[in-house]
Amino acid sequence: MADEPAAPSLAEAVEDSPPPVVRGPAWLFCPGDRPERYAKAAAVADMVVLDLEDAVGPGAKDGARSAVVAGLDALDPAGVLVRINAPGTPWHDDDLAALAARPDVPVMLPMTARAADVVALAPRPVVALCETAAGVLAAPEIAAAPNCVGIMWGSEDLRADLGGRSARTEAGGYRPALAEARTRILYAARAAGVMPVDTVLVDIADLERLRTDTADAVADGYAAKACIHPSQVAVVREAFRPTPTEVADARAVLAAADRHTAGVFALDGRMVDAPVLAHAREVLRQASHAPGS
Structure with missing residues (x-):
């Protein structure tokens, strides 16, 4: 009788994710009618969103x-998407017709209200x-739509749709109605295995609020945050960048996993299992994609 195959190590049990269709962490909107800004936006951001809306x-x-x-031909196809106009507007169909020759280019669909709106654009x-x-x-x-690769929430339009007077508390955080929406979008994205993208901050000058908002997004599990001005990009990237301590810890976890043949093990008094190892891999992935790495 042939020997049973050796059980995979814990490191082998957690597979690396395939390269995403869209990447993070810093997305930057660029007005579609300002082509002289396209290259500059693409140079500073991880994803540039050419905006037709x-x-x-x-x-x-x-x-x-x-x-x-x-302008699409001059940009890295892995780092650009186009925000088209919403379904039902006079410009939606013309946007799609103009992009028909570039089915590889992802689009951002504003005012998405149902899965059918996304499926209607498949396979894009x-x-x-x-x-x-x-x-x-x-x-x-x-x-969960088959051609959905990311989901983002928009705080300003949502506040208006809800009839709210303010999106923020006096302390600066989101009011409960907006905070719940932010959480729902995160859960939906992670459950479906697509990229969750945090909303923009319209107060361009308030970099401290941006830093706090982005730190919250990172801690909760968002993979990217959208920006409306180049000055916001560095703040977002820094907030997403793992600290040297986090990187060293992730490397230690992965190195220890390679030394164990199977199952759960302890490292410095802490239990290490598949979720811990997956988190370590994600920390190193983020660190390797950080500017200057």
């Missing part, structure tokens, strides 16, 4: 659309932007 007025939509299509990769009550409540189904 809010950043472009109705009279400039056609010109912006042409500029975006022409879609980042669903949930910024209404309907979108937040439908987030699990939206994130």
